[in-house]
Amino acid sequence: MRLLSLLALAGLIALPAVAAAPLPLAFGDFFVQPIGPRGLEPTAALKAADGQAVRLVGFMVRRERPLAGSFLLTPRPVTMAEHADGEADDLPAATVTVQLAASQRERLVAYQPGAIALTGRLEVGPVEDETGRVGWVRLHLAADALAGQPGAAEPHSH
Template identity: 35%
Template sequence: MIRQSRRAVLLATVCLAVAAAARAGEGSGTLAFDELYGKVGVLGLSFSDKLRALKGQTVRMKGFMAPPLKAEAKFFVLTKRPMALCPFCSSDADWPADIVVVYLDRAQTFEQANALIEVTGTLEVGSWTDPETGFVSQVRIVGARFDRV
């Protein structure tokens, strides 16, 4: 009887651990380029409800790596479509609706611009200027890593 009780407790513990792991995976939201902005009005782009809700959380996003500004860059631009040139812009007022800046958590080899990748990292939202490069962004994934899909 005691042996069966221990098995039941062990089985229940394993089930709870599996359920907790599944819930932890749910915390990392999948974000698509079409979900970044809610609408475009006379004042420009407005962030979507989903984007605001995921702010500060771990997100996953698929896209293409635009050619980096320089080889030793700590970041790259994730784009909706493959691009031949990097879509850097002069200010956040000109910020395209289909790019996200990705700051890596560690050095990784850049991928070809036509290779689909999946990025995972923490979502930051709002205008920010990189102090090293002067690059202005509206949406960033930081502490990121990526894998070829």
């Protein structure tokens, strides 16, 4: 192995690329604290993570009406009663919209209690979803991201 490393350093052979480990990111890293007169401001850590592979641990939001191809992740357990509460909800500012891979956009994700760890590509910036909610942070999952989580994905019934 040492000979291979020396040959690679000399530029005589190319070693296979090793995927970088995802950047650990916490919900506390999202916005500058305390909140100032300009409202929520993204931290340098959140801006730097934009477009990068990150690992995030949070709680899946329990919704009355799950949306196909996505779910919400928050720093604490939250239940949304869209029918009763309408646009008034208890979602924290640091809410992440988790997007399934394009091949899974028609799937509903079953609610999973307790903390879950997800890895995906982070995207920062305002995007309006099909309900009219504007989310500022999205986590794009790979096609196999939910494979290790039993019962996490179910087919969407029409």
